[in-house]
Amino acid sequence: MITVRDLRKVYRQGSNDVVALGGVSLEVPTGKIHGIVGHSGAGKSTLVRCLTLLDQPTSGTVSVNGKELTNVSADELRDARRRIGMVFQHANLFDSRTTEQNVGYPLELTGTPKKEIAAKVAELLELVGLAKFAKAYPSQLSGGQRQRVGIARALATDPDVLLCDEPTSALDPKTTDEILELVKKLRDRLNITVLIITHEMHVVKQACDSVSLLEGGFIVEHGDIASVITNAEGRLAHTLLPLPGDAPRSAGAGTILDLLYTGDQATEPVISAVSRTFNIDVNVLAGSVEQLSDQQYAHLRIQLPVDADVEAITNYLKSNGIAVTVKGTK
Ligand SMILES: Nc1ncnc2c1ncn2[C@@H]1O[C@H](COP(=O)(O)OP(=O)(O)OP(=O)(O)O)[C@@H](O)[C@H]1O
Ligand SMILES: [Mg+2]
Structure with a gap:
């Protein structure tokens, strides 16, 4: 030590x-x-x-x-x-x-x-x-x-x-x-x-x-x-698992969220769980997923439809251990 x-x-x-x-x-x-x-x-x-x-x-x-x-x-x-x-x-x-x-x-x-x-x-x-x-x-x-x-x-x-x-x-x-x-x-x-x-x-x-x-x-x-x-406020998360440099900041209307998480859930289950739970279509704008040691880590940028309940979805994601940053609404 x-x-x-x-x-x-x-x-x-x-x-x-x-x-x-x-x-x-x-x-x-x-x-x-x-x-x-x-x-x-x-x-x-x-x-x-x-x-x-x-x-x-x-x-x-x-x-x-x-x-x-x-x-x-x-x-x-x-x-x-x-x-x-x-x-x-x-x-x-x-x-x-x-x-x-x-x-x-x-x-x-x-x-x-x-x-x-x-x-x-x-x-x-x-x-x-x-x-x-x-x-x-x-x-x-x-x-x-x-x-x-x-x-x-x-x-x-x-x-x-x-x-x-x-x-x-x-x-x-x-x-x-x-x-x-x-x-x-x-x-x-x-x-x-x-x-x-x-x-x-x-x-x-x-x-x-x-x-x-x-x-x-x-x-x-x-x-x-x-x-x-998985610390969205920190800088290391963004340098260790950066989104592709050309990741869009917006694509039409709707709120953009950045998600950082680890675990067995690959990207699919998170997105489909949000879609199912809130009955909305989720648009994946960019993502990077890496296997480090025996853990999987993901950094995703998603866009919600204009009428989505952003607060409820954010809380749902957070309660599932996912770090969420709201990037803005268009
Ligand atoms: N012998 C010294 N006398 C005066 N200032 C020094 C001395 N050694 C280092 N410094 C200063 O201390 C600070 C830290 O220097 P250091 O060499 O530890 O940086 P570093 O992180 O190793 O950088 P690099 O990645 O370029 O090697 C710098 O501002 C440097 O100018
Ligand atoms: Mg040095």
Whole structure:
């Protein structure tokens, strides 16, 4: 589990103060993957640096499995850092070292006996699917394979937390999905807590159990995927499950509603239930439906006939757990 409490980072620039983190609080339970998304300048990299104490926070606390990293001695901090594995956009491997030598490097630093290193490295290479490439050099590996080496190396010291900073931003879509599958496998096998910093909504959709939106140094929205996707007032719902760009805002007369929901009900039952219950024709203007993990999510834009009882229909939909936004009447 990783717990962040009211983390602030203020940089002094000349006579100005730059507030990079304004007070970030965050909790990621053990064995879950949490995504942090945000535009350029939102404070993502600052957050990563403060979490690992590479940069001293101005105030606030960071704890891993209940152990506070802020306010500890240099020795304790060195130990605590081993509890956090780091994965970067580029694997940053040593070109002159083979796969197994790269993965074993953190253990060499801690003075681990050679035999133990060899056993641990073999186990990790098996886990990340690189057993066959133990003797290969980075130049002989693909970008995805290099990233796997980086992940195996991050796991060498048996960390409780894996902190991934834009882990797939340099990879093609297929390799991205393979790496995300690997991260999910690690979560499930090792029960490791994962924090992924990313600007890609695809990463959030494919891999994350929960997500935070960072903006101007503050978390402005957070929650598990189901709750943010069905929160019509939030921004994440509209970026995670956008309607097609050319979705009509109107089509003739009648009120337009946007619906966000999750569950087994595909699009059909919702629309037909409204039609049947209120004895009206419902016009579907646009929709996007996605299967994420084992859940189905839908974002629909529908239009009701001019004489429909909008309030009753809206209440009916809401009572069925559907988030409704009235887009206007024509
Ligand atoms: N060392 C520093 N000195 C002064 N200001 C800084 C420093 N590092 C970051 N900042 C400022 O803090 C804010 C957050 O920067 P940060 O690098 O954390 O953003 P980011 O979300 O990682 O952006 P990007 O997606 O572009 O990498 C920015 O306004 C930036 O200019
Ligand atoms: Mg950054």
